[in-house]
Amino acid sequence: MRLTPSARRTAPHQDPVGSRAGKSATAILLIACVAQFMVIxxxxxxxxxxxxxxADLHLDGAGQQWIVNAYTLGFAGLLLLGGRAADLVGARRAFLAGLTGFTLASLAGGLATxxxxxxxxxxxxxxxxxxxxPATxxxxxxxxxxPAARTRAMGTWSGVMAGGGAAGAVFGGVLTQYAGWRWVLFVNVPIGVALWAAALVYVPASAAGRGGLRRLxxxxxxxxxxxxxxxxxxxxxxxxxxxGAxxxxxxxxxxxxxxxxxxxxESRVGDPLVPxxxxxRRTLAVADLVVLGVGAAMFPAWFLLSLHLQQSLGYSAVEAGLCFVPGSLAIIAGSQIATRLIDRTGPRLLVAAGMLLGTAGFAWLSGITPDGGYASEVLVPFVxxxxxxxxxxxPTTFAATHGVDRSEAGLASxxxxxxxxxxxxxxxAVLATIASHTTAARLTAHPGDIHSALTAGHGRALLVAAVFTACAGAGALALPGKSHSDALDR
Structure with missing residues (x-):
């Protein structure tokens, strides 16, 4: 995406290197990235x-499952409301309100009996x-x-966001083994307090939309x-x-x-949550569908590989967590590469290429065996x-939010x-069900061979993950290419 001559002339004055404005912008980016990292x-x-x-709280299987599901449901179900609230009350207010709730809930969870x-x-x-x-x-x-500064900033934000999900296994394993499970939650408290203090200093108060919360x-x-x-x-x-139940x-x-x-x-109210x-908007709709496919493949893959490493290969929680480091670094590296190339290629080529690599990696991972090792069967395709x-x-986040009016930035995010x-x-849900059913069928055919059955289930589910990324790659062909992206900037 090329800057116009006027943009080239004014860009250095918008965020001069070493100026107070530039330092404040860097601080805001750091605050947003750390907060997003903590949430993901x-x-x-x-x-x-x-x-x-x-073991500590005497939970049954359903209770154990709801420790994960409660967070996912609260997060996924209210994201749209959170995005709209950021537009109507201002990003700073929404950021501080969300940070307060998140930090206090982390403290309460760590104290749970x-x-x-x-x-x-x-x-x-x-x-x-x-x-x-959404406020971040x-x-x-x-x-x-x-435009160029926003591209770099979004590349950093996307890399941190991607790395946050991957790093959870590492930090969770280390904290659980050496400090106890409560510190998996307590760790958010000092980070939240520090972010609160930094936001009060560096994040400017933003004007709320007319009518504020009454317009929700x-x-x-x-x-x-x-x-x-x-x-x-x-x-x-x-x-x-x-x-079928x-x-x-x-x-x-x-x-x-x-x-x-x-x-x-939404088709009848005067001020809808989602107009x-x-x-x-085709670009926003397609980008959301692509992100849906990426999430449907990548999030379950971390879960399935964690189980494979611990249940089939006998790794400890810390060892399994450390095995995710190369994948985390690969995600961050991919985000940085995309940041450097998107001006030249536009979103379409990068997303399609990324999904092609993802499809190849998951298809390769589906061949795991109970006698194989991490280095021989997991490392390279995982990376x-x-x-x-x-x-x-x-690129998908950029495509989804590019050209959206500032008053609807929170909605798009x-x-x-x-x-x-x-x-x-x-x-x-889909991949875990496939893995469970495949494992049960293998145990029926070969009673007692639990490791082979578990590995077969995980492998079958990872193959379906490859199908998800292949579909996302096909959808990426409808994203804008370089010429379209250039037009949006002119």
């Missing part, structure tokens, strides 16, 4: 701590994250208004939040009940009905999949984040 980290950080939580207490704290964490995450992207977009479309917010929550609940339930299709059907009602509400004209994911994330989280929940 908590999607996965508890996974390796679940056995310790279950019962499973119900911990699950409730995780749900509040998710709600705080749903308000905080809104801060980036409204602070960096010059509450009927729309309730219907979309309830619809997404119930739909995701039904999808998650498929892991334990099977797709009323506990699955009942909530899933109810969620679809509620989402249909949301569309009806339907935004959904008619390949991570590199492809990083290569695709930044909320749609992107919602697509990724709903994709992750959908993918985890």
């Amino acid at each position: 980290l908590d999607v996965s950080i508890v996974n390796v701590a679940l056995p310790s939580m279950r 019962t499973g119900t207490w911990l699950i409730a704290a995780r749900a509040v964490q998710g709600i705080g994250g749903a308000l905080l995450a 992207l809104t801060l980036v977009m409204t602070t960096f208004t010059e 479309d509450l009927p729309g917010a309730v219907s979309v939040t309830a619809g997404l929550t119930v739909l995701v609940y039904g999808i998650v339930a498929s892991e334990t009940h099977g797709w 009323p506990a699955v299709w009942g909530p899933a059907a109810g969620g679809l009905v509620l989402l249909g009602g949301f569309l009806v509400i 339907l004209r935004v959904l008619r 390949l999949a991570g590199l492809g994911t990083g290569l695709a994330l930044m 909320g749609l992107v984040n919602t697509s990724r989280q709903v994709g992750g929940a959908l993918g985890l």
Whole structure:
């Protein structure tokens, strides 16, 4: 995307190197990235701590599952509301409100003495994250208004976001083994306090939209939040009940009905939560679908590989967590490569190439065996999949938010984040069910061979992850290429 001559002349004056404005912009970017890292980290950080939580709080299998699901449901279900709130009350207010809820809920979760207490704290964490995450992207977009500077800032934000999900397994394993599972939650408290103090100093107060919270479309917010929550609940339930059970299709059907009602509400209210004209923007719609596919493949892959490393290969929680470091670095590297190339290529080529790499990596991973090792069967394809994911994330986020009016920046970021989280929940439910059914079938045919059965289930699920990324790659062909991106900047 080329700068116009006037943009080239004015860009140096918008964020001069070494100036007070430049230092403030860097501080805001750091604050936004650390906050986003913390929110995304908590999607996965508890996974390796679940056995310790279950033993200490005397949880059953369902309770253990809800420690993860409560956060996911609260986060995915309220992201759109959080994005719109950032537009109406101002990014600074939304950021501080979300950070407060997230930090206090982390403290409460670390102090939990019962499973119900911990699950409730995780749900509040998710709600705080749903308000905080869109505000971080809104801060980036409204602070960096010059195209080249915004591209670099979004590349950094995307890399941190991608690395946060991957790093959760590492930090969760280390904290659980050496400090105890409560520190998986307590670690957010000092970070949250430091971010609060930094935001008061560096993040300028932003003007709220006219009418503030009174303009929020509450009927729309309730219907979309309830619809997404119930739909995701039904999808998650498929892991334990099977797709044909009323506990699955009942909530899933109810969620679809509620989402249909949301569309009806949005077409009739004067100030909708999601203006339907935004959904008619092809670039935003396609980018959201691509992100849905990326989330449906990558999030469950971390979960499945963590189980494979610990259950089949016998790794400890820390060892398994450290095995994710190369993949985390690959995601960050892919995001940085995309940042450097997007001006030359536009989003389409980068996303398609990233999904091609991701498809190859997941297809390769599907060949894991119970007698294989990490270095021989996991490392290279895992890095390949991570590199492809990083290569695709930044361009899709850029495409989704590029050209969106500043008053709707939070809405666009909320749609992107919602697509990724709903994709992750959908993918985890589908892939976990496939893995479970494949494992059960293999055990029926070969009783007692548990390691081979588990590996067969994980491999089959990873092959389906490759199908998800292949579909996302096909969808990426509808994203704008270089010439279209140049036109948007002129």
